[in-house]
Amino acid sequence: MEQIGERIKKLDSKRKKEFVSLLQKEGKKYNIYPLSSEQKRMWYLYKIERRNPYYNVLFKINFNKEISSAVIKKALTKMIKRNSILRTMIIEIEEYVYQSIASHVEIPLEYEKCNVSEWKDI
Structure with a gap:
């Protein structure tokens, strides 16, 4: 998955616009989706x-x-398998x-x- 981000960075501006247009029309086909409103809010907070x-x-066990x-x-693997947000890029x-x-x-x-x-102290 990391490779797609690197490949997108290498595209020129025109190609990026074409790619965005493709994603808006057929993103599901490539397993790429827009962010939800809450995800966008959290993304912008992160960017700021x-x-x-x-x-x-944080918690301690x-x-x-x-x-x-x-x-x-094994426990972490099961948790990640069940929760798609933990596999989201x-x-x-x-x-x-x-x-x-x-x-x-x-x-x-x-x-x-x-x-x-x-x-x-924790």
Whole structure:
């Protein structure tokens, strides 16, 4: 999915306009859709102030015992499979913004063992 964004960036202005016209008529055919009103609002908020995580919700989960990274990866994979928004990529072409939903996303999971005392402030 990342490749389409890079390919669009390389188009000249005329080709970008032609591509936008095609998307407006036949975007569904290519799994590319316009943003909803709420998505547009969130996109513009992001563009105005990129470092502000308006809708990011942080939380912590305490486990009573050690859990394998395979179990965590399996749970995250199921969650991503069920929730298309977690597989959605935003495509920006000039002043137009679209979304494309991937059918599958691989999770590069990294973890690090740490001491509980390091996390007391969270």
